[in-house]
Amino acid sequence: MSAAAAPAAPPSRTLVAAHCCANVALSITLVLLNKWVYTHVGFPNMTLTLLHFVTSFALCALSLRAGLFAAKRVPLLDMLPLAAAFCGFVVLTNLSLQYNTVGTYQVAKVMTTPGVIAIGACLYGRSFTFGVKLCTIPITVGVILNFCFDLKFNVIGFFMACAGVVVTSFYQVWVGRVQTEHRLNGLQLLLYQAPLSAGLLLCVAPLFESVSETLSRPLTPQQTALVVCSCVMAFVINLSIYWLIGNTSPLTYNMIGHSKFCLTVAAGFIVFHDPLQLNQIMGISLTMLGIIVYSHLKMKQSASVRLPTVNGALKRSLM
Template sequence: MILIATTFCGFVVLTNLSLAYNTVGTYQVAKMLTTPCVIMMQMCFYDKHFSVMIKLTLIPIALGVIINFYYDLQFNIRGTIYAGLGVIVTSLYQVWVNRKQKEFQMDPMQLLYYQAPISAAMLFIIIPVLEPLDNTIIRHWSCFDISIVLLSSIVAFFVNLTSYWIIGYTSPLTYNMVGHCKFCLLLLGGAIIFHESLAFNQTTGIALTLGGIILYAHVKMKDNRSSPSDSTMEEGKSLVHKI
């Protein structure tokens, strides 16, 4: 639990620092690197195998994100360090959430129940070091401000819970695909609801990313349909061997 809580705190702190010291484009491209990092960790440390088609679906997704933000890519030493560490810690956190749910035979709510208080205690120690608490203390808090903070906390709870559900019942890779889909929906929602203009490169990037996600879903469903028959064949071979 302490390991999961520690990686959760690192994921929260480092991604926020990455956003603070990088442009939005650099932050998004670094965030996209979590997907291949998750695959590498599972292959190297947990002997998990991914089909060639699954790996190929990452190409249009990566290209889509890069095309969206290539004009906003700016690198600096501190921002790059925070972004790199954020990618590693976030990937480790996602992989461990998936593994520990199965190892401890817990559902997502149970794991979150044990992990959240430990993470809160750790962040309570880190916050005074990284946050300007003087501004927080002297600020005049209106009812509206307090309600927004409470609403944000409720939303954060459901974000964490749904993250555990997706990672626990599917996989860290599928969770990253959902994240990429959310990114596209944000851009499309801004254009449709708030009438924000979409440049040609953004439209192309969204199309590539969504195309890659749809292709991934198709390949994943195909693999899942073939899995039962594969396991049945293996059981048959084992039975023949025993006879």
């Protein structure tokens, strides 16, 4: 009788760290590139996001045809909530930014971390250690300190921010669950989600933007190159996000997002000489403290999980 297949070993710390660094660097680069496209090419946010997903599907199809991965059958009803959550995430975060100040928007965005914890614990029975929960406090306080002079609330903005937090939290949790349940890698997941998200976004985007007018406008070769670069980079970042969530957790991906916020503020000070106030320095320090402590706790947890896995594999090899 053949032995049961051993569970796949978790990725090494070096590989996870490499993906984290690549995701942070690419994401910050894409933000700057997209800002240039918005400003100098005139592409609105949702239309550009729609092109991102159309490009992602085309590149996934080409990769499939080239034999880089094998397609898997996934029930449509399992993918539709994920695609709909992504569209809700894009629309609601844009509306939150539209109706709120940047500071209020950022503070609402950081609440995704406790949102992921609450959804995982209440709906899916996940347990989080006290230390991990405690890490969210300095991170949240740090972001609030950084934007404390830019906090303004109104009824519509508050509703959009809260709805955006809920939908984004569900989206990140569902990405991890779908990958785990159906054993999908990033390309396999994106092959399904990209066309569904593009179709749903195509129904929603015209309510906020003139999609047809934007897409029919002639572009110079330089402008076209910028849009293409943005689309290809978004494809790579989506794969990186799926890998990180699938191989770590939605909460870990949130922590990476907070580090992007700190690095973006620091880069603005170093590169563009943006003024950095005392409250911002305190905020960045608290946020980074929370991220460092969380990373330490996760590495200890990973080491404790890896040791039984290795011991179990050794026992099976001796049987």
